Amino acid sequence: MPSNNNLKLQDNPYLAHRHPTQRDTGSSRSKSLGVKEPLYGFLPRKVNGDQVRRALEHEINPFTEQPHSAQYKEILDARKKLPVYAQMDDFYKMFTNNQIIVVVGETGSGKTTQIPQFIVYSDLPHTKGKIIACTQLRRVAAVSVAKRVADEMDVELGRHVGYSIRFENMTEPGTTLLQYMTDGMLLSEVMNDPNLERYSAIILDEAHERSLATDILMVLLKASAKKRADLKIIVMSATLDALKFQKYFSVRSNEAVPLFKVHGRTFPIEIFYTQEPEPDYVEAAIRTVLMIHRAEAPGDVLLFLTEEEEIEDVCLKIKLEADDLIDQDPDAVGPLTCIPLYSSLPPQQQQRIFDPAPPPRTKGGPLGRKIVVSTNVAETSLTVDGIVYVVDPGFSKQKVYNPRIRVESQLISPISKASAQQRAGRAGRTGPGKCFRLYTEKDFKNELEEQTHPEILKSNLSTAVLTLVKIGVKDLVRFDWMDAPAPETLMRALELLNYLAALDDEGNLTPLGCIMAEFPLDPQLAKMLIVSPEFKCSNEVLTIAAMLSVPNVWLRPNNQRREADAAKALLTIPDGDHLTMLNVYNEYVNNQHDRNWALTHYLSARALAQADNVRKQLERTMERFEMELVSLSDPVKIYQNVRQALVCGFFMQVAHKEGEKGNYLTVKDNQVVALHPSCGMDTQPEWVIFNEFVLTTRPYIRTVTEVRPEWLLEYAPTYFDLSSFLDGETKRALQRVVNKKAGKSNRDTTKDTRARTRKQKKNK
DNA sequence: CCTGAAAGT
Numbered sequence: 001m002p003s004n005n006n007l008k009l010q011d012n013p014y015l016a017h018r019h020p021t022q023r024d025t026g027s028s029r030s031k032s033l034g035v036k037e038p039l040y041g042f043l044p045r046k047v048n049g050d051q052v053r054r055a056l057e058h059e060i061n062p063f064t065e066q067p068h069s070a071q072y073k074e075i076l077d078a079r080k081k082l083p084v085y086a087q088m089d090d091f092y093k094m095f096t097n098n099q100i101i102v103v104v105g106e107t108g109s110g111k112t113t114q115i116p117q118f119i120v121y122s123d124l125p126h127t128k129g130k131i132i133a134c135t136q137l138r139r140v141a142a143v144s145v146a147k148r149v150a151d152e153m154d155v156e157l158g159r160h161v162g163y164s165i166r167f168e169n170m171t172e173p174g175t176t177l178l179q180y181m182t183d184g185m186l187l188s189e190v191m192n193d194p195n196l197e198r199y200s201a202i203i204l205d206e207a208h209e210r211s212l213a214t215d216i217l218m219v220l221l222k223a224s225a226k227k228r229a230d231l232k233i234i235v236m237s238a239t240l241d242a243l244k245f246q247k248y249f250s251v252r253s254n255e256a257v258p259l260f261k262v263h264g265r266t267f268p269i270e271i272f273y274t275q276e277p278e279p280d281y282v283e284a285a286i287r288t289v290l291m292i293h294r295a296e297a298p299g300d301v302l303l304f305l306t307e308e309e310e311i312e313d314v315c316l317k318i319k320l321e322a323d324d325l326i327d328q329d330p331d332a333v334g335p336l337t338c339i340p341l342y343s344s345l346p347p348q349q350q351q352r353i354f355d356p357a358p359p360p361r362t363k364g365g366p367l368g369r370k371i372v373v374s375t376n377v378a379e380t381s382l383t384v385d386g387i388v389y390v391v392d393p394g395f396s397k398q399k400v401y402n403p404r405i406r407v408e409s410q411l412i413s414p415i416s417k418a419s420a421q422q423r424a425g426r427a428g429r430t431g432p433g434k435c436f437r438l439y440t441e442k443d444f445k446n447e448l449e450e451q452t453h454p455e456i457l458k459s460n461l462s463t464a465v466l467t468l469v470k471i472g473v474k475d476l477v478r479f480d481w482m483d484a485p486a487p488e489t490l491m492r493a494l495e496l497l498n499y500l501a502a503l504d505d506e507g508n509l510t511p512l513g514c515i516m517a518e519f520p521l522d523p524q525l526a527k528m529l530i531v532s533p534e535f536k537c538s539n540e541v542l543t544i545a546a547m548l549s550v551p552n553v554w555l556r557p558n559n560q561r562r563e564a565d566a567a568k569a570l571l572t573i574p575d576g577d578h579l580t581m582l583n584v585y586n587e588y589v590n591n592q593h594d595r596n597w598a599l600t601h602y603l604s605a606r607a608l609a610q611a612d613n614v615r616k617q618l619e620r621t622m623e624r625f626e627m628e629l630v631s632l633s634d635p636v637k638i639y640q641n642v643r644q645a646l647v648c649g650f651f652m653q654v655a656h657k658e659g660e661k662g663n664y665l666t667v668k669d670n671q672v673v674a675l676h677p678s679c680g681m682d683t684q685p686e687w688v689i690f691n692e693f694v695l696t697t698r699p700y701i702r703t704v705t706e707v708r709p710e711w712l713l714e715y716a717p718t719y720f721d722l723s724s725f726l727d728g729e730t731k732r733a734l735q736r737v738v739n740k741k742a743g744k745s746n747r748d749t750t751k752d753t754r755a756r757t758r759k760q761k762k763n764k
Numbered sequence: 765c766c767t768g769a770a771a772g773t
Contacts, residue, residue: 138771166773184772213772307769343770375769397769410769455771463773520773552768617773662765677766696767 038062039124045232046096047122049089055121063126063153063160063177072154079152082110083263091118094260095232099225102245103236105262107383108429111236112136112205113149115262116178120153123201123232126177130200135183135214137206138381139165146170146180153178166520167613183213187467190217191517194471195224201232207245208237208418209380210454210483216464219480220471222249240418241451248482267428273441281393282310284438286317288391293322293369294333296434299388300357300370302378302426306397306412311340311373312558318371334358334366341374341382344551346606353384379422383429390427390435392420394448399458403488405669406496406652408460409695416452420444456485462523465493466502469509470517499652499719500527515625519618521545528649529618530627535641539631540582542622544642546615547581548691548703553607554678564602571601572680576705578646578691579639580680585611644715647707650689651716655701656730657686664688664701667730676702686733687712709737 038058042051056076061068079085084105094101095118105111116134125132136142146163155161162171164181171179183204189196196202202221207214221233235245239261246256278284285303292301305311315338322336335358341350358368372384376396396415401408415423420437427433437444456464465476473479476490497503500523502513509517516526525545532541547553556564571587573579588608591597598605622629632638655664655673662684664673673693675684681704691703712720713734722738725731 182772188773209771211771309767342768344768377770379770381770399769467773549773554767556767614773674765678768694768698765700767702767 039121042121042124044124044127045122047124048092052088052092052118052121061154064155068154071151075152075154079110079114082114083265084110084114087260087263088118091115091260092122094258095119095122098258099229099231100233100235100249100257101260102242102249102257103234103260103262104239104242105236106238106264106266107425108266109262109264111262112145113152115234115236116180116203117149117153119201119203119232119234120178125200128200128230130198131176132178132201132203133186133196133199134178134180134203135186135205135217136180137183137209137211137214139182141381142180142182143168143170149178149180167617183211183217187213187217188520190220191467191470194220195228196221196231197228200230201234203234203236205236206238207235208241210452210456212455212459212464215454215456215482216468218248218482222480225249226251238418238422240421244482266425267430267432269424269428269433269435271424271435271437273437273444274439277440277443278393278438281395281438282314285391285393286314286321288436288438289318289371290321290325292389292391292436293336293371294325296389298334298357298367298369299433300372300384300386301389301391302384302387303371303373303391304379304393304396304423305373305375306395307375308340308342308344311342311375315340315373318373330361331365335361335368336371337368338371338373341372341378341384343375343377346604350382353382378426379419384426386430387426388431388433390423390433391438392423392435393438394420394443398452399455401458401460401489403460403486403492405666405671405693406460406492407671407693407695408458409693411695414448416449417444418451420448454483456481457483459489460493461485461489462493462496463521465490466497466513466517466523469497469503469507470514496652497523499716500524500649502527518625519621520614521549521618524649524653525549526649528645529622531648532642532645533628533630535645536630536632537638537641537645538622538627539629540638540642541645542615542618542629543582543585543611544578544646546611546618547585548578549614550607550610551604553581553584553604553611555602555604557602560602567600567602568680573639574680574682575639576643576688577678577680577703578705579642581703582642584608585615588612643705643707644711646689646705647711648715650691651712651719653690653693653701654707654712655688655690655704656733657684657688658729665728665730666693666701668725670726670728670730671699673699673701675704676700678702679704681706709734710741713737713741 038055038060039062055062059067103111103115116132119132123132136145142163142165146161147157150157150161153161158170159172159175161178162176164171164179164185166185204214204217225231225233235249237245242259246259249257289301289303305314318338325333337358339352341353353372357370360367372378378384394415395412397410398413399408400411424435427435468476477487494503494507497513501510502516502523504510512530515530516523519526519529525548529541529545532538554568571580571584573583584603588598598608632641654667656667658665662674666673685706687707687709688704689707690701694700694702720734722731722734
């Protein structure tokens with residue numbers, strides 16, 4: 001029976017007997033009808049499971065005030081089958097009685113979709129003019145979960161349930177009550193609203209993955225919870241390290257915050273270890289995959305490897321060996337497809353992991369098998385369905401940060417126990433599975449670390465530190481980190497920000513630093529962009545900043561390397577890779593009418609489109625600070641000015657050529673480096689700035705541009721104060737420049753004085 | 765001399 005339709009109410013025979021004054025309030029009206037409004041009697045945060053179950057069964061959607069659709073009933077029936085649905089009463093008891101809760105549950109338990117909805121029905125954020133946020137680590141997850149939950153709640157996506165990710169805000173202020181968002185997005189909101197006043201409850205999902213943004217948010221939320229008794233915090237994580245989160249969020253020591261365990265459905269996974277350590281994990285991996293193909297029951301295989309090249313190589317080898325097997329005995333094994341998976345693959349090719357296994361070659365013959373060979377993407381961010389066998393060699397490529405030389409590098413290293421468990425779990429998503437670990441059980445127990453090091457221990461923290469200083473954090477070393485980064489990492493970040501003049505010598509934010517923090521860029525890029533109007537080239541520097549913030553735009557397919565290199569040579573500007581990037585972007589824009597332009601030039605259309613998006617966003621931020629967008633018409637002058645602006649941001653990333661063997665020495669850190677093979681300069685200039693230092697087969701500097709030493713001395717006098725340099729060729733070279741300049745300016749001043757005297761005489 | 769793991773603002 002409808003309860004909110006006035007026309008129908010007047011038709012109701014019972015109303016005729018009521019006194020007109022009784023018709024004023026909605027609740028008495030509904031009560032007299034015997035049909036309460038769906039949320040009748042709900043006291044925010046004191047709601048129980050019975051009340052919510054009744055509301056869920058109600059014909060009227062309490063948020064849209066429209067009748068529920070037929071589809072709603074269907075979805076609700078499916079939700080009722082989730083184990084977490086049966087735990088509603090317990091959840092509400094805990095939610096009512098606690099400000100902070102830790103929720104654990106395995107993937108597939110429904111915690112990401114159900115818990116936020118439970119909270120909506122109890123918290124009723126709209127009655128306080130607030131909303132509920134649920135963070136996600138990835139953009140795609142935020143979008144897809146929001147879509148699902150909007151369907152479950154029978155609302156239009158972007159109205160009562162929405163999402164907010166970079167470049168895309170699918171919410172409606174005043175209507176949205178549940179907002180999924182990336183953790184980075186919430187962190188950027190913190191800058192202008194340190195206590196997150198617009199939220200009544202914040203749910204941090206996948207906290208166990210310990211992303212940089214989540215780690216920083218945890219510290220800030222813990223502090224906000226003390227200041228704001230009305231703020232509820234729910235930290236959701238995988239089971240393994242729940243206690244660590246419970247302890248961290250306890251206000252009083254020794255009293256952990258309560259834990260809510262979401263039941264899930266998991267299938268058993270049998271784990272096998274090797275008897276002896278494997279000397280060559282790649283060879284062992286190929287052998288194991290073929291063993292599975294020959295001897296195991298039908299079911300797809302997921303093999304974890306470390307990097308693109310290795311994956312492509314192994315795919316070829318597996319395919320060859322499988323063909324050999326078939327040649328030897330066509331009836332023994334079925335056909336096999338090998339599918340590579342890594343993030344830089346175009347989405348269309350990533351979709352191949354969802355293709356079914358190949359059919360048997362002959363009717364009734366041995367079944368086909370699909371082998372997915374993947375980097376860590378398949379461990380957390382991409383789920384391949386129908387995997388029965390996992391092959392885990394126990395390695396992944398991981399970031400390592402060395403604060404001494406300010407270098408982040410990628411190293412192939414052993415994974416953690418938590419990661420091994422996660423990998424094994426990928427075999428049991430649709431039924432019982434098997435996991436083959438290519439290391440011994442003893443090594444698993446004794447050699448692998450419990451947890452993967454959180455990002456905050458492996459990253460350069462300059463952007464994070466700038467954000468924290470901006471929101472007023474004073475003492476970063478004694479900041480309440482869950483895992484404190486090395487003090488040296490923090491010192492390096494503070495030092496960089498000080499040299500860039502974002503912080504003064506006391507560590508206070510300068511007006512420049514305040515603007516830098518508002519740009520979604522590394523501090524060096526932000527600085528270079530902010531000074532660029534002074535060099536009359538903000539238009540160009542804006543493009544370079546955008547291009548440096550997106551993945552590599554150059555494609556170099558294994559079998560077309562020569563063609564790709566030739567295409568690149570046509571776009572190369574010999575003065576420097578930064579200028580080449582500028583040129584590539586401009587050509588991309590000039591050729592936007594040609595759909596195949598990127599492809600025929602061996603460029604990633606996806607990365608270029610992303611650069612375009614970033615550029616637009618940065619342009620809006622520039623407008624906010626009334627920064628001019630300017631260009632010079634003289635192409636020679638413009639390239640020179642762009643390089644000068646680059647120096648203003650990247651003067652700490654300079655290398656000086658030593659000798660004739662192509663060796664460079666980084667300034668001050670004195671690391672011996674070489675120009676990366678991708679570098680497009682046709683000479684080896686004496687002084688270069690570089691965008692990044694990478695450690696692969698040897699130390700390289702990548703994305704390099706020639707600069708003049710005079711600019712270093714002029715635009716970064718504090719950093720290039722010669723008394724702070726160790727003796728060496730770099731210092732001597734700079735000294736020569738200083739001397740020359742001094743001599744020249746002495747002559748200049750004398751000349752000037754003479755000229756002026758002449759002029760003065762003339763004027764007389 | 766010889767080339768990028770994943771994600772995010």
